[in-house]
Amino acid sequence: MEFTTERLTIRPFKSTDLQDVFAIYNDEDTCKFLLHNKWTQEDMWERFNKKLANSALTKESMLSLAVVYETKVVGDLSVWYTDMKDTVEIGYGFSNEVAGKGLATEAVSSLVNKLFSEFNVHRIQANLDARNTASQKLCERIGMRKEAHFIQNYWNKNEWTDSLVYGMLSSDL
Template identity: 35%
Template sequence: MTEPLHTERLMLRLMRADDLNDIYSYQSDPDACRYLPYEPRSREAVRQNLEVHSKRNTIAEPGDYLRLAIQSRLTSKVLGELYFRLDSTVNRSAEVGWALHPEQHGKGFAAEAASALLDFAFDRVGIHRIFAKLDVRNSASAELCTRLGMRREALFIDDEFAKGEWTSTAIYAVLEREWAARQS
């Protein structure tokens, strides 16, 4: 991915080192990290992750991923992030995920950003099926999946021990043809 994606209010682009303050503001927040696979991070941990993620810009082989900053076009502030990982080249499947600063919840930014990412994945990368894995307690992400036209395909009960407790995982997915039908 060499060029940012633009929506009405957002720019989706590769993360950069100068995003540190904005990303640290939510990755260090316990509420923002509640359903993420990591505990709140230190400033140094965020810096180290940014160093790694900012170098990832290719989706060619299974396991390749992008971490995209969700940047406000109005304020230039990073509001959150998107995750896109190529799962299989044979099956043309990919995983998506998102995290948003709690102050930005309820404003439609996650839906706007995720919709643009799905457009990119289906139209430019040639993905056939996109799925999201989320903690079943994360009702906001489940609602977002539904708004995006994703259906719940699976529920795994107590499949992960995370942050000191057993958690259950829901899988949501949408196919290329389903996405195209919604867009027309």
Template identity: 40%
Template sequence: MADDVFPHRTARLTLRFHESRDHDDLLRVYRRDDVARYLLEEPWTDEQTSERLAKRITRRTLFDEPHALSLIIEDEQGRYAGDLALWLTDVEHGQAEVGWVLDPGHAGHGYATEAASALLKLAFTRLDVHRVKAEMDARNAASAALARRLGFRLEGHMIEDLYCKGEYTDTFVFGMLARDLPPS
């Protein structure tokens, strides 16, 4: 199977690859303190946004290098609502990790659930993924709730396992197999 499934449309959203036109939307969201709080990076600058976007533009396949997908979530009006990433951590055995960031201005509409659910279904049915994990800062209650809604099971709570931004933080590790997907 090839990962030529993008852009992918859900009932309300479009999942598509990053493009150079996404710079301003990424900067607007990733420069926010409330978004960066639970990420490994500080809020982005204009220069960092350009560098990170250039890397994301190349992440278009799980089957060849870089074995990663970086996707924009667009709402019904074609506006940036957030982004998703899926990358293989073990290419030979189909082990992947997923991550998500939602534009706070689009919170509360179920977009993250709809988009991540679609990506997970594609990962298991079209992209030859066997297992997906999601790791997150344990203080990020919204992200943990999303993982549970998607059908992930909590597999670990690491205590102060990461020193980031001047403090030790806990990490939640969630896991999912195809059989864990909620029925469509």
């Protein structure tokens, strides 16, 4: 899957994207609310190769997409099917360099539209750390609704965290 928006190209990752992606995930602030710690020089190839391999969305495989602004990868979108019929979950990470420019909203919104129109998914959801207010605002900007707030339900990075579930149907667009 490859497509463009007004300012972005969204496409599968290429091996030449490694340094741009490393710059996104080698940041403590970016990874603070993610399930993984920041990338290191030692593990970046292993982690990046997983993104390279995720080039198609199927029931068995996740899709990882690079968000390219001008000539640089500034974001990472992921989509995978859940165990529920025609339901996908989305995840994303963006460089702090582009915060406040609307690029994440543009990228995630266009991905959501593609998933509903071309993949005919019934439902899209996002699960996030309740402390991640930037991600909450992004979900709300693209039309997702907060459907659940779970209290201390997820053990991550040596602490219990609250989780939020956002969801939307194509009729919410």
